Amino acid sequence: MITRVSTISMQNNLINQLASNQSKMYELQIQAMTGKKVNSFLDNPVDAAKILTLNNGIGKVESYQKNVAAAQGEYDAMDSALEIVVEKLQRVNELANSAANEYQTKESLEAIKNELASIKQTIVDMANTQYDGKYIFSGTNIETPSFIMSDDGTITYGGTPQTGDYKRQLEVAEGTYLTLNAAGDSVFGSYNAVDGTGEGLFKTISDLEKAIDEASSDDEAVSKAGFAAIRESINSVHNDITTVTNTRTQFGTLAQKADLSENSLADNLILLQSDRSEVQDVDLFEAYSNLISQQYALQASMQVGAMTLQQSSLLNYI
Amino acid sequence: MSIIGSMNIAQSALNVNQMGLMVVSNNVANMNTPGYLKQRLNQAEMLGYTPYASSKGIQIYTGGGVTITDISQYTNQQMLDYMNTQNSELEALNAKLSGLGDLADIMNELGDGALSEAMTDFYAAAQRLTQNPSDSVLRINYINAAQNVAEKFNEISSSLTTKRNELVGDVNYPQSVKESQAGIITESVNSILSQIATLNDTIGKMSSTDSTSNNLINQRNSLLSELSSLVDFSSTINANGAVNIKIAGVDVIQGGTQTAKLDITVGGADNPAKVQIVSTDDSSKVKISDISENLTGGQLKGVLDAASNSADGITFAKVQDSINLLAKTFAEEVNAIQLFNDGNTAAMAIGLDADGNKILVPSTEPIFQIPADGADFDASNIKINQAVYDNPNLIATARVEIDADGNPLDPLAIGNTNNLKEVIALQTKNFKELGGVTFESSLKSLVTRVALEADEYQNKADAQADVVDQIQNKYVSNGAVNLDEELVDMVKYQRAYEAASRVFSACNEMLQVLVSLGK
Numbered sequence: 001m002i003t004r005v006s007t008i009s010m011q012n013n014l015i016n017q018l019a020s021n022q023s024k025m026y027e028l029q030i031q032a033m034t035g036k037k038v039n040s041f042l043d044n045p046v047d048a049a050k051i052l053t054l055n056n057g058i059g060k061v062e063s064y065q066k067n068v069a070a071a072q073g074e075y076d077a078m079d080s081a082l083e084i085v086v087e088k089l090q091r092v093n094e095l096a097n098s099a100a101n102e103y104q105t106k107e108s109l110e111a112i113k114n115e116l117a118s119i120k121q122t123i124v125d126m127a128n129t130q131y132d133g134k135y136i137f138s139g140t141n142i143e144t145p146s147f148i149m150s151d152d153g154t155i156t157y158g159g160t161p162q163t164g165d166y167k168r169q170l171e172v173a174e175g176t177y178l179t180l181n182a183a184g185d186s187v188f189g190s191y192n193a194v195d196g197t198g199e200g201l202f203k204t205i206s207d208l209e210k211a212i213d214e215a216s217s218d219d220e221a222v223s224k225a226g227f228a229a230i231r232e233s234i235n236s237v238h239n240d241i242t243t244v245t246n247t248r249t250q251f252g253t254l255a256q257k258a259d260l261s262e263n264s265l266a267d268n269l270i271l272l273q274s275d276r277s278e279v280q281d282v283d284l285f286e287a288y289s290n291l292i293s294q295q296y297a298l299q300a301s302m303q304v305g306a307m308t309l310q311q312s313s314l315l316n317y318i
Numbered sequence: 319m320s321i322i323g324s325m326n327i328a329q330s331a332l333n334v335n336q337m338g339l340m341v342v343s344n345n346v347a348n349m350n351t352p353g354y355l356k357q358r359l360n361q362a363e364m365l366g367y368t369p370y371a372s373s374k375g376i377q378i379y380t381g382g383g384v385t386i387t388d389i390s391q392y393t394n395q396q397m398l399d400y401m402n403t404q405n406s407e408l409e410a411l412n413a414k415l416s417g418l419g420d421l422a423d424i425m426n427e428l429g430d431g432a433l434s435e436a437m438t439d440f441y442a443a444a445q446r447l448t449q450n451p452s453d454s455v456l457r458i459n460y461i462n463a464a465q466n467v468a469e470k471f472n473e474i475s476s477s478l479t480t481k482r483n484e485l486v487g488d489v490n491y492p493q494s495v496k497e498s499q500a501g502i503i504t505e506s507v508n509s510i511l512s513q514i515a516t517l518n519d520t521i522g523k524m525s526s527t528d529s530t531s532n533n534l535i536n537q538r539n540s541l542l543s544e545l546s547s548l549v550d551f552s553s554t555i556n557a558n559g560a561v562n563i564k565i566a567g568v569d570v571i572q573g574g575t576q577t578a579k580l581d582i583t584v585g586g587a588d589n590p591a592k593v594q595i596v597s598t599d600d601s602s603k604v605k606i607s608d609i610s611e612n613l614t615g616g617q618l619k620g621v622l623d624a625a626s627n628s629a630d631g632i633t634f635a636k637v638q639d640s641i642n643l644l645a646k647t648f649a650e651e652v653n654a655i656q657l658f659n660d661g662n663t664a665a666m667a668i669g670l671d672a673d674g675n676k677i678l679v680p681s682t683e684p685i686f687q688i689p690a691d692g693a694d695f696d697a698s699n700i701k702i703n704q705a706v707y708d709n710p711n712l713i714a715t716a717r718v719e720i721d722a723d724g725n726p727l728d729p730l731a732i733g734n735t736n737n738l739k740e741v742i743a744l745q746t747k748n749f750k751e752l753g754g755v756t757f758e759s760s761l762k763s764l765v766t767r768v769a770l771e772a773d774e775y776q777n778k779a780d781a782q783a784d785v786v787d788q789i790q791n792k793y794v795s796n797g798a799v800n801l802d803e804e805l806v807d808m809v810k811y812q813r814a815y816e817a818a819s820r821v822f823s824a825c826n827e828m829l830q831v832l833v834s835l836g837k
Contacts, residue, residue, distance in 0.1 A: 004800065006795055008794060008799065009794045009795045012791075013791070016787070038428065040429065041422055041427065041768070042769055045766045045770045045773060046766070046770075048765075048766070049762050053758075053759075055438070056758055059441070060438075060441070063441065063442045066449070067448070067449065070450075132449070132453070138733070140733035140734040141728070141731055141732065142450075142452060142732050142733035143730065143732050158730075165718070165734065168735065171742065313805075314805040315801065315805060318809060
């Protein structure tokens with residue numbers, strides 16, 4: 001029990017009280033202004049460490065989201081290209097069926113052949129589709145045109161072969177990758193005009209063109225063989241349509257996977273953000289009401305201080 | 319018995335009460351002076367020899383007036399010593415806390431532009447680059463992110479060095495040790511010691527009843543309290559009122575003479591500032607060569623502790639070492655991936671063929687400039703290889719099979735991002751060098767440890783501040799000026815003075831009556 005109190009210790013006491021109330025006020029003000037209760041590691045080391053972990057997690061998820069978006073863009077580009085290719089192949093099928101009719105005139109065979117040539121060019125263009133500056137059917141040779149058609153009708157593949165490491169992949173979750181590309185040669189094949197070898201739809205169309213040439217020949221034997229070849233090619237066209245459609249389906253599935261990833265990443269992001277918010281963010285209502293009650297406390301201590309310092313002194317009475 | 323005698327008594331009262339008012343006045347004047355203790359005028363009756371024969375024939379004596387015995391003040395040397403010891407402890411904690419606070423600020427990973435943010439950005443840039451490794455914008459983005467990480471390391475490293483140099487100086491520059499905080503504290507200690515010695519000398523020569531000696535003791539107490547903030551000491555008061563002081567067990571003040579002083583010199587890398595105690599006459603006579611082990615309190619201990627590499631707990635050096643290790647691990651891992659070659663596959667950058675087309679070429683340039691003279695990477699020397707910065711195509715994004723000459727089997731496979739995948743994998747890789755944890759959690763635990771240690775010291779300092787506050791409050795409450803008390807005293811002396819002057823004028827009137835009787 002202190003029986004004697006010096007004036008200076010009363011004053012000091014008041015100053016200490018005011019200072020401690022003001023520092024509480026300041027802390028609450030910062031919380032209310034930033035909306036965060038953990039602004040630095042010193043505020044709460046354990047919570048701050050948790051926030052750091054969550055920040056890093058959020059950073060990763062945001063990267064994955066960008067990757068998914070890039071994958072989706074590439075899948076869309078691939079699907080549009082393959083859709084046109086399938087349409088064109090169906091037209092090739094029609095043309096082959098029509099050309100297989102042995103009563104076709106030379107003129108109409110010629111027209112069919114011309115249309116085939118234009119279809120072939122369209123398919124080559126489709127096979128050389130670029131997305132974000134990359135040739136999407138070239139495997140990892142993203143800077144190399146997927147197919148080059150020379151004047152003699154040879155179509156060569158410029159991408160990486162299907163066998164080997166041709167895949168381009170993007171990470172969409174830790175350790176989970178989406179493959180972006182199909183190897184162009186497995187979808188479109190190739191054709192060597194010199195020896196007539198090749199594979200896939202390019203060979204089919206080239207063979208068909210050659211068969212139509214033969215069919216329109218004046219030599220009956222040659223013409224007959226030509227019509228036979230046309231009939232044969234119909235089967236090949238069917239196979240090619242299946243190949244391309246399979247590829248479309250395959251990447252359609254991947255695109256669905258990307259969509260699923262997109263959803264789960266968005267969910268994940270919300271979860272991480274709400275976790276972080278729980279640790280880091282201040283309950284604004286609470287912060288404001290704390291601020292107001294602290295303000296009252298500060299005012300009260302000022303008022304009491306002013307009263308004790310000024311009024312309750314003998315100085316006022318003698 | 320005489321009227322003159324009465325007048326003399328009244329005069330003594332006038333004098334004493336005037337003196338009383340002076341003491342009040344001095345107390346009021348110094349009510350806000352730090353360390354000032356209220357002075358009291360102690361008065362006593364003056365024995366008189368004014369005999370008067372009584373009816374019974376014996377002589378009766380009255381008093382001879384009032385006199386001052388002394389001017390005293392409240393002191394409690396024991397309490398003062400205790401207060402000073404506790405204050406030393408508080409100041410040591412505060413100084414250490416301030417060092418830890420600096421560390422925590424430098425390592426505040428929640429702030430803007432923190433290292434972990436730079437790392438996250440770097441990995442995000444790597445992910446982004448996997449989307450299109452031939453896109454030059456993404457390459458520039460990647461190398462800038464790497465540069466940002468390096469610069470963040472540099473910044474932390476230089477902040478750590480600067481802060482530590484502020485505390486104890488740089489071991490390579492003796493002048494910086496003298497100008498450091500430890501140097502300034504040492505200077506202040508010496509200056510206070512010499513002031514105390516001078517006061518000791520004066521106090522010893524004065525009589526204890528003199529009120530100025532009280533003032534000098536107040537002054538000395540202030541100095542002792544100031545000294546306790548800087549360094550812990552033990553003191554004893556000798557017979558003539560002088561205070562003897564020992565620092566780290568060595569006599570530094572004996573009576574009116576300062577026998578020894580502190581001296582700051584350059585120590586080793588672990589403790590750049592070495593504080594020793596040397597003789598005042600001859601600074602080559604070293605009494606203790608390093609007092610840091612003997613100190614228990616004061617800012618000097620806190621500062622030396624905060625900057626010492628050998629102290630327990632978190633130190634600048636430990637943080638610096640951890641950051642260096644992080645920088646070294648990061649730079650080495652990224653470079654190893656950038657220059658990867660196991661004979662079958664190798665890291666590939668982008669070059670141009672004869673026609674100016676992009677092709678894969680073996681990667682030869684590291685991402686981070688290899689330090690000169692075979693030195694290891696650390697947080698201060700990690701920097702981007704300018705060649706890669708100028709030509710981001712040198713970033714090895716691909717990792718492909720190679721022929722016997724080390725050239726890629728498929729030079730056109732620019733879209734291969736296997737090398738980048740390895741970089742991204744660093745984000746989740748557990749490093750043996752870091753104690754089997756990821757880079758991220760190593761950094762996180764370092765920062766958390768710094769903050770927890772600062773937290774611990776904050777709690778200790780808060781508790782100690784309460785202790786000091788309480789003692790101080792008690793001491794000041796008992797000893798310092800209370801205005802109301804002074805005002806009461808003032809009225810008391812004023813009234814007594816008025817009364818004495820009335821007595822005086824009554825005597826005067828009586829004397830005039832006496833004089834007129836003789837006419």
